[in-house]
Amino acid sequence: MTYGAARIGSRATPGRLGPLWTFLFRYGPPRWTEYVLRNWAGQRLVIALPYLWLLIFFVVPFLIVLKISFAEFSPLGRPPYEPVFRWLDEGALQIKLLIGSYQYLFNEPLYVSSWGYSLMVAAVSTLMCLCLGYPMAYAIARSTPTYRNVFLMLVILPFWTSFLLRVYAWIGLLKTDGVINNVLLALGIVHEPITMMYTSFAVYIGIVYSYLPFMILPLYSNLEKHDLTLLEAASDLGAGPVRAFMRVTMPLSFPGIVAGSLLVFIPAVGEYVIPSLLGRTDQLMIAKLLSDEFFLNRDWPKASAVAIAMLLLLVVPIMIFQHFQNKELQAARK
């Protein structure tokens, strides 16, 4: 039995891709794929490839960060830390773990205030994002199918354009002699330009602007699935629109709210670009602190300790997110 070109071409081909497949697999699928797909060893290989990649380039790096976070800082060393594991001459392994970097994280006022500030900024902007994103997702989910597709495309479109440039666009708007101030002055609404750049407000705007699609999409995919007869039933039973919304729609959309909020909150805590371009210069966010510690002070142990602490802080929200994500995937399968 052969996989000749004639046979493949003459059979009904899936969709319009027939000619492409004929061309690509003129002489049939390569022999090795047969082997890979049929054999136990081959299947192991298919599993092993992505697995190994992620282990080497995702898991091992974290172990290294963990190790260095316990190392001693030596400013003049190359690399600038003392080895944690060292073979002594008499054949013994010396392990030296310092928790100094971690103590520093919780005692140094600069650090404590950046932790607080990062969490505060992330929480406020997530809330703002929810307040804007929920009605938008609701309106999209309840519009006619044609409009719905256009609206969804409009929500996703900015996501495909450069994130950095979209944040940059706000500098032109928010500057003291920027577009917003010019418009407000021209309309006579204010008489003095308002300072908006390099404030927390600018950071909120930047985060809401950049992460809005991440809030809208999970909410939309939840709201779109709602059974509208439930609302009719509520109104038949005498509930007003507000009450029906609070008692039916809102609780049903809870998984969407959680997923969307976490998708905004988690990256917002570790946001680097937005506060560096728009934010306050006297109050750093934690990601900027990590990068300064690493690049300016060359203090690798402290930077690693910040990374580990940040990870521990975000583990709970990440786990909640994955829990909901898996539920969603399972629901899609049913």
Add this chain to the structure above:
Amino acid sequence: MKMRGVFSKTMLGFGFLFLYVPIVSMVIYSFNDSRLVTVWNPRGSPTLKWYVKLFGDDQILSAAWLSIKVASMSATGAVVLGTLAGLVLARFGPFKGRALLQGLTTAPLVMPEVITGLSMLLLFVSLEQLFQHMFGWQFDRGVVTITIAHITFTMAYVTVVVQSRLSSFDDSLEEAALDLGARPAKVFFRITVPLILPAILSGWLLAFTLSWDDLVVTQFVSAPGSNTLPMVIFSRVRLGVSPVVNALATIMVLIVALGVILSAILMRRQEQRRKREEQMAAAG
């Protein structure tokens, strides 16, 4: 009922204004004949002089070329690994370590970029030491390390796209083909791959965009000589607004908008053709 509809529609309109006003204003001011980007100079505007400057700017052009190279290489790598991971997770049934693989593929989606960047850099530094110690061989950071880092964080997106596409079909098509006597490789290439091809394509584009756009991870793992486009933009923008960056942004927005509109038209056509074929099948 009526009132709530009005409120959410107003918010929708406001939201779209919020999303598009900055982009539009950035485009408009790229045609402004003034060094002060935000002050519109009516004399001489609109002008194309910033575009002329942009195409004479070697730093930006070479950075853009480097970014294109890195993004296409890492998107391709991410598609290969991400498709395998998605396939394994959706089709291979339960196996030992499946939960861990699922966790590992979704974790980079939510990992703060600074952590990914720092950990990747520390890995590369350790590898450098190891190689030098063992083989006396020195490797430099640059295109290769940037590409590896980008593959690692973009393959997660490809995995999610491919996996969700595969989960939306059950494997009855594949089983039917197997029952009819097709060999596994044939089933894979004639049934499975065509099914997930749209997901693979959109996964590639997504990975390309993310890699093209990444600043933080790249800053960590690149060497002084190799600057990608976002790094150049960031260092310029830090010093204030620059009309050349506006011109660059306008071109990028134009390309993306054209691409999205084109793909929407193509998808619509395909949909219409499918409907026609279905009708013909029903009639015949």
